[in-house]
Amino acid sequence: MGGQVLRPAFPGRRTLLVVIKNTVRYLLRDAARNWVRNLGSTAPALGSMTILLLLSGIAGLGWYTLRSATARASADAAVLHVYLRDDAKQADVDTLRQNLAGNPRVVRVTYVSKADALKKAARRPGLPDLTAVADPNPFPASFDLMVRSVQDVGGLAGSVQHDPAVDPLLPTSYEPGAYQRLQQLLTWVGVAGLVLMLLLAFVAVTVTANSVRAAIHSRRDELMIMQLVGARRWMVRGPFLVEGALTGGAAGIIAGLVTLIVGVSVVGIGAANFAQVAPGLTTGVAILAGAVVLLVGVGLGSGSSLLGVRRHLET
C-alpha cells in the first residue's frame, strides 16, 4: 500500500497564528508582566508624566477658552454699537442712520430698539435675573455697525459721539485697546504655558528614560541571551517600548480623566450659574481634551522609552 503525505490544513494560517501567539507572548505579555513587576521603579516616571499630562490638559482647556474669548472679541471688535438717547428726535435718528449707511467704512447698519436690546440681554449668561427685575427697560436703542476694518472702529466712534441722537454718557461700545490687551494676554499665556510644558516634558522624558534604564538593568541577563542567540532588534527593544507606552497610557488615563472631570465640572458650574465661566468650553471639548491627553501620554511614554533604549541598550 502506497504511503500518503499528509499536509496540515491551511499551513500558512497556522504559521500566522503561531507568529501572532509568540509576538503577543514575548512582546506584549512579557512587557505587561515586567511593567507590573517594576511598578516601584516606574512610579517616578508615572508620577511626573501624570503631572505633565494633567497640567497640559488643564492648560489646554484654559488656552481653548482664552482662544474662544479672543475669537469672540475679534468678531465683536468689528461691530460698533452706537447707543441712542432715549429722548432722541426721530429726525436726528434718521439723519444719523443715513450718514452711517453712506459711510464707506461701514458695511452694514442695523437698528436695535430698546425692546430688542432687552431681549438680547436676557439671552446673556448672568443677565436674565437682572432683566427680570429691571423696570423700566434700562437698555438703550442702538445702531449696530458692521465695520469694514477693526482699525476704523476708533475713528467711527469718535465721529458719532457728539451727534444729537447719540447718548452723551455712553455714546458707543468702543473701548480702546481691549481687543489688543486680550490678544497680548493670550500670547503671554501661550508662551508661558509652552515654556512650562517643555520643562515638564523634559523632566518626564528624562525620568521615563531612566526608568527604562532600570528595567534594562533588571533584565540584562535575559536581554544579553536574546541578543547573543540572534533575536531580532524589535524583539529585544519592543517590550521596553510597550512598557513605556503602558506608563504613558496609565498616566494619560489618570490625567485624561481628571481633565475630563474638570472640563465637565466647569461647564456644569457655568450652566448652573448662567455665567460665562469658560467661553467655548463644552462637554464635547472636554471629552476631546481627555482623549488627546491619553494619546499624548501613550506617545510620550513610547518615545521616552525609545530614547532610553537607544541610549542604554547595546546591540
Next chain:
Amino acid sequence: MSPLLEFYGVARSFGERVALDDVNFALERGEFAFLVGPTGAGKTTLLKLVNREIRPTAGEVWIDGVAAHTLKSTRVAELRRRVGVVFQDFKLLPRLTAVENVSFGLQVTDLRISDQEARDRAQDALDAVGLGDRADAFPDELSGGQQQRVAIARALAPQPPMLIADEPTGNLDLETAWQVMTLLQDVSRFGTAVLVATHNVEIVKRLQRRVLTLVEGRLVRDQPAGRVGRLAWAVKS
C-alpha cells in the same frame, strides 16, 4: 568550498591598548580548534569579533560568506543566528527549566516556531547532550556540568554552522570539563565548526586538536591537529 571563518589582518584596539594585532587564520566547516593564551592575550576579543559584539579596528572577518567587519547593526542578529555561543558562566535563565531555556532561544530568534515544535527540538538537543531526562529541571537543580550541557544544547538547537565557546570548562572540575570537551568535539564531527577559548592545558594536550596560540594580541602559533606538544604560551608564562 571556502572556509567557514576567515580572519584577514585583523586588529582591534581599545583606546591606546592593542588587544589584537594582525591576526590571520581560517577555520573549515566541521573543524575543531582551541584558542589558547595567557590572560589578556585577546582570546575573548577574538570571539567577540566572530559574534560581531565588536568590530575590528582593521582587517576583515568573514563568517559563512558574511562580512562581519562591515555588517550593519540592523543585520547583526542575522549573523548571530549562524554562530552558537557558550559561556563560562552558562548564562541560563533561572526562572526557566532546561527545556524552556533551550526553546526560549529558539523562539526568540524565529517566531514561526510553535510551542510544540520548540519543545520537541529543545528535547532533541537535550537528548543529544545527554540531558534528556533532566529537561524539566531548573538550572539551580543541575550541576555545573549539566548546566553547561544545557547551554550547549541551547547553542546547538538552531543548528548553526559554527559554535564558539569562551572558557566553557572554567567553572568545572577536570572530569566534568573533559566530558563537556568531548561533547564539543562530537559536535564538530556533525559538521559544526567549533572554536574553544580555554586555559585548560591538560585537555588541550589530551584532545590533540588544532591549537591557535595568542600572546599579547598576536597569533604566534597555529599547531595542526595531532601535533600539539609544548604550548608556547604555557611555557612562556
